[in-house]
Amino acid sequence: MAERPLHEHTLGNGLRVVVCEDHVVPLAAVNLWYAVGSRHEQPGRTGLAHLFEHLMFQGSGNVAEGEHAALMESAGAAFNATTSFERTNYFETVPVSHLELALWLEADRMGTLPAALTQVNLDNQRDVVKNERRQRYDNVPYGDAFEHLCALTFPSGHPYAHTPIGSMEDLDATTLDDCRDFFATWYAPGNAVLSIVGDVDPEETLALVERFFGHLPAGAAVPGAADGRLGPISKLTTRHVTADVPSPGYFGMLRLPADGTHELEAAELATEILGGGSGSRLYDRLVRRDEIATELGASVIRFVDGPSAALIQAMGPDTEAIAAAIDEELEAFAANGPDEDEAVRAVALAERGFLESTETVTGLANSLSQQATQFGDPARVFSAPARAAAVTSADIQNVAARWLAPGARAVVTYGAAE
Amino acid sequence: MKTAPLSESMPARPTPGPMPPWTFPAAEPGRLGNGLATLHSDLPDRRLAAVRLVLDAGAGREPAGLDGVANLTASALLEGTEAGGGTTLTAAFDRLGATLNAGADLTALRIALDVPVTRLADALALLSSVIRSPALADADVRRLARERLEEIAQDDADPHSRARRELRAVMFPADSRSSRPTGGDPDTVGRITGADVRAFYSSIVPAQATVVAAGDLAGIDVEALLGTALGDFATTGSALPAPDMARPGPGPRMVIVHRPGAVQTQLSFGHGVPGRDHPDWAALAVAAHVLGGGLSSRLNALLREEKGYTYGMRAALLRLRHCGIFIAEAAVHTEATAPAVADSLTSLRSVLDGITDKECASTISALADRAPANYETARAVAAELADAAASDLPIDHPQRHLDAIRATTPQRAAEAYAAHVKPDELTIVAVGDADQIRDPLAELGFAEVEVVAPEG
Numbered sequence: 025m026a027e028r029p030l031h032e033h034t035l036g037n038g039l040r041v042v043v044c045e046d047h048v049v050p051l052a053a054v055n056l057w058y059a060v061g062s063r064h065e066q067p068g069r070t071g072l073a074h075l076f077e078h079l080m081f082q083g084s085g086n087v088a089e090g091e092h093a094a095l096m097e098s099a100g101a102a103f104n105a106t107t108s109f110e111r112t113n114y115f116e117t118v119p120v121s122h123l124e125l126a127l128w129l130e131a132d133r134m135g136t137l138p139a140a141l142t143q144v145n146l147d148n149q150r151d152v153v154k155n156e157r158r159q160r161y162d163n164v165p166y167g168d169a170f171e172h173l174c175a176l177t178f179p180s181g182h183p184y185a186h187t188p189i190g191s192m193e194d195l196d197a198t199t200l201d202d203c204r205d206f207f208a209t210w211y212a213p214g215n216a217v218l219s220i221v222g223d224v225d226p227e228e229t230l231a232l233v234e235r236f237f238g239h240l241p242a243g244a245a246v247p248g249a250a251d252g253r254l255g256p257i258s259k260l261t262t263r264h265v266t267a268d269v270p271s272p273g274y275f276g277m278l279r280l281p282a283d284g285t286h287e288l289e290a291a292e293l294a295t296e297i298l299g300g301g302s303g304s305r306l307y308d309r310l311v312r313r314d315e316i317a318t319e320l321g322a323s324v325i326r327f328v329d330g331p332s333a334a335l336i337q338a339m340g341p342d343t344e345a346i347a348a349a350i351d352e353e354l355e356a357f358a359a360n361g362p363d364e365d366e367a368v369r370a371v372a373l374a375e376r377g378f379l380e381s382t383e384t385v386t387g388l389a390n391s392l393s394q395q396a397t398q399f400g401d402p403a404r405v406f407s408a409p410a411r412a413a414a415v416t417s418a419d420i421q422n423v424a425a426r427w428l429a430p431g432a433r434a435v436v437t438y439g440a441a442e
Numbered sequence: 443m444k445t446a447p448l449s450e451s452m453p454a455r456p457t458p459g460p461m462p463p464w465t466f467p468a469a470e471p472g473r474l475g476n477g478l479a480t481l482h483s484d485l486p487d488r489r490l491a492a493v494r495l496v497l498d499a500g501a502g503r504e505p506a507g508l509d510g511v512a513n514l515t516a517s518a519l520l521e522g523t524e525a526g527g528g529t530t531l532t533a534a535f536d537r538l539g540a541t542l543n544a545g546a547d548l549t550a551l552r553i554a555l556d557v558p559v560t561r562l563a564d565a566l567a568l569l570s571s572v573i574r575s576p577a578l579a580d581a582d583v584r585r586l587a588r589e590r591l592e593e594i595a596q597d598d599a600d601p602h603s604r605a606r607r608e609l610r611a612v613m614f615p616a617d618s619r620s621s622r623p624t625g626g627d628p629d630t631v632g633r634i635t636g637a638d639v640r641a642f643y644s645s646i647v648p649a650q651a652t653v654v655a656a657g658d659l660a661g662i663d664v665e666a667l668l669g670t671a672l673g674d675f676a677t678t679g680s681a682l683p684a685p686d687m688a689r690p691g692p693g694p695r696m697v698i699v700h701r702p703g704a705v706q707t708q709l710s711f712g713h714g715v716p717g718r719d720h721p722d723w724a725a726l727a728v729a730a731h732v733l734g735g736g737l738s739s740r741l742n743a744l745l746r747e748e749k750g751y752t753y754g755m756r757a758a759l760l761r762l763r764h765c766g767i768f769i770a771e772a773a774v775h776t777e778a779t780a781p782a783v784a785d786s787l788t789s790l791r792s793v794l795d796g797i798t799d800k801e802c803a804s805t806i807s808a809l810a811d812r813a814p815a816n817y818e819t820a821r822a823v824a825a826e827l828a829d830a831a832a833s834d835l836p837i838d839h840p841q842r843h844l845d846a847i848r849a850t851t852p853q854r855a856a857e858a859y860a861a862h863v864k865p866d867e868l869t870i871v872a873v874g875d876a877d878q879i880r881d882p883l884a885e886l887g888f889a890e891v892e893v894v895a896p897e898g
Contacts, residue, residue, distance in 0.1 A: 050462035051818070085452065090738055090747060097808045100811025100813075132452055135452065151749075155750070155751070155753040158705045158773070163705050165600070223462075239451045239452075270598070271592060303532030303533045303536050312528060315588070319589070319592070339596075365533065369536040369537050372539040373536055380490065383490055386818075
């Protein structure tokens with residue numbers, strides 16, 4: 025999607041609003057980012073941000089239990105919410121005729137959620153979330169790898185050391201008062217960004233937002249965030265999980281620079297070149313040439329208020345051979361950097377990734393909310409290809425030498441007892 | 443549903459106006475010199491173009507004893523045009539910001555190209571080289587077969603895919619291709635050679651294939667580009683077997699795939715239904731959605747929102763070439779397995795007593811009014827058009843289906859369900875800890891419980 029004019033406005037209560045016209049399809053995407061995620065949770069209450077996200081669908085002051093979903097489904101809406109380390113987002117893409125209703129529903133739960141909080145709803149959604157944890161992490165092979173890696177990559181107590189799903193014990197311990205406090209602390213208009221993209225008139229849309237959200241009280245200022253800044257990981261830490269898995273698995277994590285820096289753009293390209301697909305160095309070496317792995321992939325998780333992370337995963341019978349081959353490739357990459365063609369390809373793929381993430385109204389609305397929340401500038405969405413293109417081969421080599429060094433990473437292996 | 447009192451400061455709930463009109467994007471049909479059918483759909487402002495090539499060479503047409511050869515052929519195509527070419531082909535697509543993917547299901551071998559529309563011509567030229575002269579080299583096939591064996595093991599360790607595999611195994615006749623895993627089993631995959639893959643590929647008939655191009659095609663002569671790229675692709679081998687047309691047989695069945703220590707049980711309820719060319723298909727889709735389409739569907743209202751047994755349950759129709767499968771699935775807490783099956787059966791029977799006007803209206807919106815969002819990208823439009831072609835459906839099938847959904851009445855949906863889904867003849871697969879769930883499931887008295895090993 026080419027750069028498009030954005031209409032930005034901040035309500036008196038602090039809610040930031042971004043509107044972008046896109047008249048190709050008669051849809052409106054509504055996307056609300058709250059700047060609260062698992063990194064804001066207190067010890068003993070991991071999983072609260074995500075559990076709370078579930079409670080946002082259980083009714084509010086003027087919406088009965090189950091009614092949010094029923095109204096959205098009967099509007100033909102695609103709707104959901106997700107909780108990550110740094111934020112919780114709520115979104116619905118509706119036929120434009122139903123934009124007003126979608127905004128009203130979001131405003132009602134932003135303003136009046138506690139009116140509908142009940143012990144019965146909390147207990148029910150706690151059971152649902154515990155089953156979500158079982159389904160996605162506990163009952164599938166390697167399902168808890170990411171949880172182990174975060175615990176090894178970040179020091180104990182660090183905001184990113186625990187994952188959003190939380191522990192069963194903490195979920196069990198969560199009370200209604202915890203939920204009320206969580207809402208009162210974080211779900212304020214000033215801690216949110218509302219983006220609307222689609223077949224809309226910007227002025228009319230801003231007027232609607234003012235009507236539905238403008239009367240909500242600003243609430244207290246949110247607490248300051250813990251400082252999560254860390255340098256590169258400095259040593260090798262390995263944890264072996266004895267498990268009945270189809271074949272041994274190797275999972276590695278390294279720290280990367282924070283999002284918003286030129287260094288992270290370089291690190292993203294470095295990770296792409298190393299393990300981004302079947303044309304990458306690690307894939308070609310481990311899967312195609314050495315045949316010591318049958319699957320390999322690498323990806324980046326971006327964090328703003330602390331180090332980002334690179335994740336490398338491989339399946340193969342000999343995890344020591346996998347580790348050694350990864351180290352050799354990292355060493356060569358840090359010493360010589362990418363060749364020119366690799367850098368060109370990585371930039372082309374970054375542009376393609378930008379097109380993919382912004383081609384739908386849903387994707388663009390989410391990206392606008394993200395950039396506005398994290399960098400105060402929604403238009404930063406459109407400069408992603410230019411930021412990638414500005415990275416030089418020397419930048420990639422430098423960032424790899426510092427952050428993607430051999431022999432220093434968190435590792436989790438799966439297989440029979442060692 | 444409780445009605446909460448209106449908070450004082452909140453404006454009244456808006457009443458939405460009528461849904462804006464929308465129709466499935468039109469597609470222009472054509473045919474290349476070698477008989478290959480083409481479809482193009484011009485979608486203004488979609489800068490990522492999508493090309494979908496469907497070949498009538500799915501797993502349903504594999505020669506006997508070579509289960510998985512379609513899938514391996516698809517993977518081997520991505521290895522390029524020269525033996526030992528390594529990353530050459532992938533790098534060439536990467537340089538264009540393009541991706542090429544290929545896979546096979548029972549119906550078709552499907553090739554997918556996504557590329558920024560400004561580089562469509564270059565990407566089609568690359569695709570052309572792959573289709574005309576793929577290497578399909580022995581060494582690559584041997585390695586890909588090894589990777590496939592690993593994937594089979596991973597799929598079998600995943601409760602959801604293991605349940606799907608068992609469901610087909612017990613529902614379809616034992617000698618039918620549909621009863622066996624699409625990607626083959628360890629025995630068949632272990633014996634497939636480069637020669638088998640090359641023979642399979644050489645038997646593909648262009649006149650039985652369709653290529654779809656979608657995106658912002660203004661100013662591009664797509665038919666000419668497709669003709670240059672694919673117009674001289676030809677068959678050289680002997681004909682593939684006719685597609686497997688076996689239909690699933692009725693239950694009741696209750697099969698446990700034993701997974702010792704599992705903290706959840708993956709449940710799959712299945713029943714054969716007619717295919718997409720049947721006049722009841724849309725009505726059946728409405729009934730399935732009423733049962734398990736969204737959070738407020740009957741199964742989710744009961745098993746998730748009331749009981750908390752599961753993170754979510756889903757009911758839908760699986761689309762095979764010649765038939766469909768009504769399926770309802772959920773992962774439930776091990777201790778709740780038998781109560782969850784009992785509650786599911788209650789819901790699955792409840793449609794026989796009717797569907798309310800409200801449920802039907804809501805479902806029609808959820809299925810038909812969501813279409814503009816579902817088909818917003820060129821990828822989604824191209825894939826839907828290609829799938830209709832692969833299943834021998836007319837090119838306007840996507841719009842006709844949406845029209846049929848809108849025309850469905852509550853009575854029609856309930857009647858279609860009653861005619862084609864007999865709740866007492868469902869097949870139930872439970873992937874979980876047999877030591878904990880066998881007796882409680884047997885006590886339900888639905889069917890005799892059979893226990894199979896996970897690798898079985």
